[in-house]
Amino acid sequence: PSAIFLKDYKVPPFLIDKTELTFDLDEATTIVTSRLHMRRNPTFGKSTAPLVLDGGEDVRLIGVAMDDYSLPPEEYRISEGKLIITATADKFVLTCETLLEPQNNTRLEGLYRSSSMFCTQCEAEGFRHITYYLDRPDVMSVFTTTIIADESRYPVLLSNGNEVERRKTDDGKTLVVWHDPFPKPAYLFALVAGDLAVKNDVFTTQSKREVKLQIFTETHNIDKVDYAMEALKRSMRWDEEAYGREYDLDIFMIVAVDDFNMGAMENKGLNIFNSSCLLASPETTTDDSYLRVEAIVAHEYFHNWSGNRVTCRDWFQLSLKEGFTVFRDQTFSADMHSETVKRVEDVSFLKTAQFAEDAGPMAHPVRPASFIEISNFYTLTVYEKGAEIVRMIHTLLGKEKFRAGSDLYFNRHDGQAVTCDDFVAAMQDASGVDLTQFKRWYSQAGTPIVTVTDTFDAETGTYRLTMKQDTPATPGQPTKLPLHIPIRVGLLDELGSALSATVDNVNSEDHVLHLISNEQVFEFTGLKARPVPSLLRGFSAPVKLRYDYTPANLLLLMSADSDGFNRWSAAQQLAVNELNTLIKQAIDGETLSVNSQLAHGFKALLSDVSLDPAMVALVLALPSQAYLSELANPIYPAAIKQARQYLKAQLANTLAEDFERVYREHSILGEYQATAEDIAHRSLKNTALSYWVETKDETAHRIVLEQFQSANNMTDQFSALSIAVNSQHEKAAELLAAFYEQWKDEPLVVNKWLMLTASQEHDAALTTVKGLMEHPAFDLKNPNKVRSVLGGFGQSMSGFHKEDGSGYRFLADQIILLNKRNPQIASRLCTPLTRWKKLQPELSVKMKTELERILSEELSKDVYEVVSKSLA
Numbered sequence: 001p002s003a004i005f006l007k008d009y010k011v012p013p014f015l016i017d018k019t020e021l022t023f024d025l026d027e028a029t030t031i032v033t034s035r036l037h038m039r040r041n042p043t044f045g046k047s048t049a050p051l052v053l054d055g056g057e058d059v060r061l062i063g064v065a066m067d068d069y070s071l072p073p074e075e076y077r078i079s080e081g082k083l084i085i086t087a088t089a090d091k092f093v094l095t096c097e098t099l100l101e102p103q104n105n106t107r108l109e110g111l112y113r114s115s116s117m118f119c120t121q122c123e124a125e126g127f128r129h130i131t132y133y134l135d136r137p138d139v140m141s142v143f144t145t146t147i148i149a150d151e152s153r154y155p156v157l158l159s160n161g162n163e164v165e166r167r168k169t170d171d172g173k174t175l176v177v178w179h180d181p182f183p184k185p186a187y188l189f190a191l192v193a194g195d196l197a198v199k200n201d202v203f204t205t206q207s208k209r210e211v212k213l214q215i216f217t218e219t220h221n222i223d224k225v226d227y228a229m230e231a232l233k234r235s236m237r238w239d240e241e242a243y244g245r246e247y248d249l250d251i252f253m254i255v256a257v258d259d260f261n262m263g264a265m266e267n268k269g270l271n272i273f274n275s276s277c278l279l280a281s282p283e284t285t286t287d288d289s290y291l292r293v294e295a296i297v298a299h300e301y302f303h304n305w306s307g308n309r310v311t312c313r314d315w316f317q318l319s320l321k322e323g324f325t326v327f328r329d330q331t332f333s334a335d336m337h338s339e340t341v342k343r344v345e346d347v348s349f350l351k352t353a354q355f356a357e358d359a360g361p362m363a364h365p366v367r368p369a370s371f372i373e374i375s376n377f378y379t380l381t382v383y384e385k386g387a388e389i390v391r392m393i394h395t396l397l398g399k400e401k402f403r404a405g406s407d408l409y410f411n412r413h414d415g416q417a418v419t420c421d422d423f424v425a426a427m428q429d430a431s432g433v434d435l436t437q438f439k440r441w442y443s444q445a446g447t448p449i450v451t452v453t454d455t456f457d458a459e460t461g462t463y464r465l466t467m468k469q470d471t472p473a474t475p476g477q478p479t480k481l482p483l484h485i486p487i488r489v490g491l492l493d494e495l496g497s498a499l500s501a502t503v504d505n506v507n508s509e510d511h512v513l514h515l516i517s518n519e520q521v522f523e524f525t526g527l528k529a530r531p532v533p534s535l536l537r538g539f540s541a542p543v544k545l546r547y548d549y550t551p552a553n554l555l556l557l558m559s560a561d562s563d564g565f566n567r568w569s570a571a572q573q574l575a576v577n578e579l580n581t582l583i584k585q586a587i588d589g590e591t592l593s594v595n596s597q598l599a600h601g602f603k604a605l606l607s608d609v610s611l612d613p614a615m616v617a618l619v620l621a622l623p624s625q626a627y628l629s630e631l632a633n634p635i636y637p638a639a640i641k642q643a644r645q646y647l648k649a650q651l652a653n654t655l656a657e658d659f660e661r662v663y664r665e666h667s668i669l670g671e672y673q674a675t676a677e678d679i680a681h682r683s684l685k686n687t688a689l690s691y692w693v694e695t696k697d698e699t700a701h702r703i704v705l706e707q708f709q710s711a712n713n714m715t716d717q718f719s720a721l722s723i724a725v726n727s728q729h730e731k732a733a734e735l736l737a738a739f740y741e742q743w744k745d746e747p748l749v750v751n752k753w754l755m756l757t758a759s760q761e762h763d764a765a766l767t768t769v770k771g772l773m774e775h776p777a778f779d780l781k782n783p784n785k786v787r788s789v790l791g792g793f794g795q796s797m798s799g800f801h802k803e804d805g806s807g808y809r810f811l812a813d814q815i816i817l818l819n820k821r822n823p824q825i826a827s828r829l830c831t832p833l834t835r836w837k838k839l840q841p842e843l844s845v846k847m848k849t850e851l852e853r854i855l856s857e858e859l860s861k862d863v864y865e866v867v868s869k870s871l872a
């Protein structure tokens with residue numbers, strides 16, 4: 001497999017003005033007829049180049065005609081899946097007939113079957129598995145789609161746009177025609193056919209147009225879509241208010257399918273969702289999942305403008321739509337709930353997973369320069385770091401100018417396929433802010449390290465911060481240039497009160513400093529005593545910030561900083577410092593002991609009733625094993641696990657009474673509601689219980705059982721179960737069994753059970769996971785189940801990182817098994833193995849051996865790219 005490069009981009013040699021598709025759907029074979037109204041692209045320049053259409057090995061060509069002249073075999077050929085036609089006119093209609101077997105499509109790209117329905121997934125390059133096409137996002141076309149199927153099994157027949165015709169055919173089948181007036185790339189095409197239930201609603205847009213809203217699911221799930229429907233309406237209103245973006249078609253549809261490679265897909269007017277990201281009910285869905293449903297419904301809806309009306313010129317520009325849309329959905333969720341809570345959750349995820357990606361062999365810029373398989377680039381870097389870039393632009397421009405920039409971007413490029421440069425140019429043109437140096441964020445990979453030192457001159461009342469930036473080398477980028485990094489800073493006095501100071505003639509309690517060189521000094525004047533700095537407020541840039549805080553400084557920030565995000569951040573830093581001490585002791589085989597300052601901070605927090613319980617819960621959550629692994633070099637998995645368990649038990653014993661009290665205070669009676677307020681109480685209550693139970697107090701243990709049995713919602717029941725499992729409660733195995741028995745007919749709940757079972761920390765973890773693969777609830781064809789079991793297993797320190805390497809061998813076996821069947825899923829499963837260079841030496845070699853074993857197989861492009869780059 002070979003790489004393709006951004007620098008080789010050329011406009012398409014042909015355009016497709018209109019695309020007419022006919023699907024004759026059938027269980028055994030589906031026939032697709034396409035009529036493509038094509039012409040040579042005038043901007044390509046003069047050319048007699050042959051017409052090369054993308055296709056796939058799984059597409060069987062039955063016939064091809066040009067302007068109704070049926071081409072004889074000598075006038076076309078198929079090579080490596082592509083259809084090549086030598087002689088073409090300047091303008092013509094190309095007709096292709098292809099035969100597909102959707103029931104045998106296990107890759108879940110193109111047209112496939114999920115349960116009893118037909119559905120599609122075309123991003124990024126799935127459309128070529130349906131018919132021969134110019135499958136690239138800068139070829140935008142107006143689609144008309146005819147679907148023919150048996151009415152009794154497929155009463156619901158959907159595609160993009162508006163339904164314009166429905167009738168019976170001569171042989172008694174149903175024929176439906178859909179027309180989408182908005183030109184779009186093929187990756188936004190969708191088709192669904194099945195016997196589905198529907199929930200209807202309407203939305204009146206700001207210009208008073210009525211939009212019909214429909215959510216389709218299999219009949220037994222239709223009672224779980226109310227929350228998604230409300231979330232959709234909130235998203236539609238929010239996009240009008242926050243961005244001035246109104247919906248454009250007369251109908252907006254969402255369909256839930258069980259077998260889906262990722263979360264959801266923004267097909268024009270017909271979003272398709274993994275059912276795990278759409279369905280919700282109090283009994284079966286946890287609070288986290290409720291918030292996820294809301295965020296993903298919003299994300300896919302927002303793509304209608306940021307992605308569909310204005311799309312990407314090529315796949316290197318993926319972050320143009322993804323980074324911007326993630327930023328939009330993050331802001332939406334912040335507006336619906338709590339801004340600080342949302343920010344902490346997003347940053348915590350970024351620092352754990354995206355920073356790890358940046359430090360590994362697959363590190364790439366937000367706008368990659370090359371790829372072998374684009375599916376591998378739907379990454380945390382493109383999505384989450386991409387969103388951080390947009391957020392930094394927001395910080396640099398301010399709210400009003402950012403909105404002006406976004407208005408200009410949408411107006412200037414409506415109906416076009418554009419680049420990240422076009423996005424930045426619109427922001428710059430509308431604001432007058434120079435973003436030339438800032439643009440390096442798109443092309444430079446790696447997480448910058450910003451090191452801060454300070455001095456105070458008591459005589460002049462001047463406080464100086466010296467900041468240095470340095471980005472470590474990443475594959476293919478040995479040297480790095482300085483970035484434009486916005487750093488929000490405030491100063492506190494020794495009691496925690498905010499101090500005003502003057503920087504560059506501006507007096508304020510809060511400053512945005514522009515770090516643009518490798519090293520810079522910032523002067524704050526007008527101070528009486530040495531302040532405590534609150535650095536990188538709100539996480540104003542995706543960097544690793546280093547400053548030598550004393551424990552006392554951190555306790556002060558944790559209790560008094562006016563920036564809620566930095567209060568959390570200080571607590572995390574304090575916890576990380578203590579955990580690192582313990583990890584070192586564990587590695588050196590010493591007895592663990594720490595004089596925990598964190599306990600003082602927690603004590604204050606637990607008795608302050610003025611605080612948002614959701615924030616308290618977040619501060620109490622110790623840094624995860626995954627985050628501690630990201631920080632460590634090398635990683636000693638067993639030491640990390642031991643240190644974290646030790647500190648948790650330590651804090652629990654010191655603060656047992658506080659945890660018990662808080663547990664009781666935040667227990668809510670009454671009906672379940674997925675409101676920010678109730679979610680906050682449940683979250684604090686369950687966090688408190690997770691500590692309290694560590695004291696081995698009998699009452700706490702009994703309460704876990706009681707909560708498991710009597711909970712009226714999944715959040716409380718599943719929390720009780722997780723707490724039992726994680727604290728090695730004597731009844732843990734019994735509860736796991738009871739839980740499965742209770743929920744075995746609810747696949748989404750079973751997925752949670754699979755995940756919890758697979759990620760357990762105990763000596764028999766690997767045996768457990770092997771057992772799960774044979775369990776009736778498991779299904780290798782279903783990506784959600786694979787992710788639950790194998791993804792869950794990859795997080796377990798005891799199972800995955802077994803000393804003899806058998807955990808690695810097991811995962812490698814599964815990757816090899818899935819490689820051909822579903823390359824996208826197989827490739828994602830490789831992630832934990834890509835960290836081999838960072839592991840302790842004994843484990844590192846064992847992981848490497850497994851990567852080499854995978855590489856010796858005949859591999860899909862997806863797996864080949866990740867494994868070969870990891871070993872490079």
Ligand code: B3K
Pocket residue numbers: 123124262264265266299300303322375378
């Ligand atoms: N755009 C899709 C992702 C498609 C992934 C293809 N491998 C979902 C989203 O980001 O909204």
Ligand code: ZN
Pocket residue numbers: 299303321322325
């Ligand atoms: Zn997206």
